[in-house]
């Protein structure tokens with residue numbers, strides 16, 4: 001596992017992170033290392049609602065429309081996708097969603113572009129007490 005800065009490393013190892021998310025990120029790191037020889041690279045973990053508002057307002061979203069984010073509850077993390085080949089990033093996302101469900105849906109890992117146009121993988125767990133893991 002790699003981290004953008006010590007801030008993300010501390011948040012990853014801290015009490016605020018949902019243990020289910022930590023487990024999924026470890027699984028993704030293991031898969032990425034085994035399949036591609038590349039550590040998972042965590043760029044963002046905890047983001048407060050105030051930080052979230054700043055990020056979205058910068059992108060032109062009105063402040064009143066900024067919704068709560070899983071990041072503010074320790075249930076979301078972002079990983080750098082462009083350090084992988086595009087097909088590898090898609091494979092990692094498919095593998096993650098096959099094995100871990102978000103609200104019963106294949107939406108635990110989402111590949112999308114961030115503000116700078118670079119791809120990242122948003123990883124999330126829901127607010128339920130249970131997690132669905134494929135047998």
Ligand SMILES: [Zn+2]
Nearest residue numbers: 076077078122
């Ligand atoms: Zn995210």
